[in-house]
Amino acid sequence: RMAAPRAFEAARPSGAPALRLTLKPLSSQDLEQSGGEAAAILLVRDPIAEAGRHAQAVQDRFNLTAAETRLAQALMAGVSPVEFARSQVLSVNTVYTHLSRLKEKAVAHRLPELIGRLNGA
Numbered sequence: 001r002m003a004a005p006r007a008f009e010a011a012r013p014s015g016a017p018a019l020r021l022t023l024k025p026l027s028s029q030d031l032e033q034s035g036g037e038a039a040a041i042l043l044v045r046d047p048i049a050e051a052g053r054h055a056q057a058v059q060d061r062f063n064l065t066a067a068e069t070r071l072a073q074a075l076m077a078g079v080s081p082v083e084f085a086r087s088q089v090l091s092v093n094t095v096y097t098h099l100s101r102l103k104e105k106a107v108a109h110r111l112p113e114l115i116g117r118l119n120g121a
Contacts, residue, residue, distance in 0.1 A: 020045040058118055062105045071098045072118050075111070 003025045009018035022043040054076075059069040074084040085095040099111075108114035 017047045020047065062102075062118075064102070064105060068098050068102050068105070071095065072102060075102075075115055076118050 005022050005024040007020070007022045010021055011018050022045075023040055024043060025040045026038060055069055055073050058064065058072050058076075059066075062068075062072075064072060070088070071081070071084060074087075075081075079087070081095045081099055082092055084090075085092045088095075099114075103109065103114050106114055106117045108117050
């Protein structure tokens with residue numbers, strides 16, 4: 001019987017989001033094919049790279065401007081429009097204008113609906 005994969009995180013010295021590592025034992029068939037030289041495979045997921053790919057997909061799908069894409073990323077991360085305005089040193093009115101355009105482009109009427117559509121991109 002094959003051992004279960006082990007998942008853990010590796011902190012980055014920079015404080016950026018941790019890498020997500022999964023150590024997955026090879027099946028007996030894979031072990032035989034490797035000539036016994038490998039017993040497991042290490043899978044590495046980088047949430048920063050994943051977020052960048054997702055942001056590009058969202059931007060492409062909804063034809064967003066760079067500013068709208070940054071707001072979309074913040075909303076998907078759970079940041080409120082007002083918090084986003086403060087963090088980006090923007091007026092709340094500017095952020096709500098971007099939010100209105102985001103809703104229009106994603107054909108969403110309410111914020112939860114918008115976030116659902118963005119996450120589904």
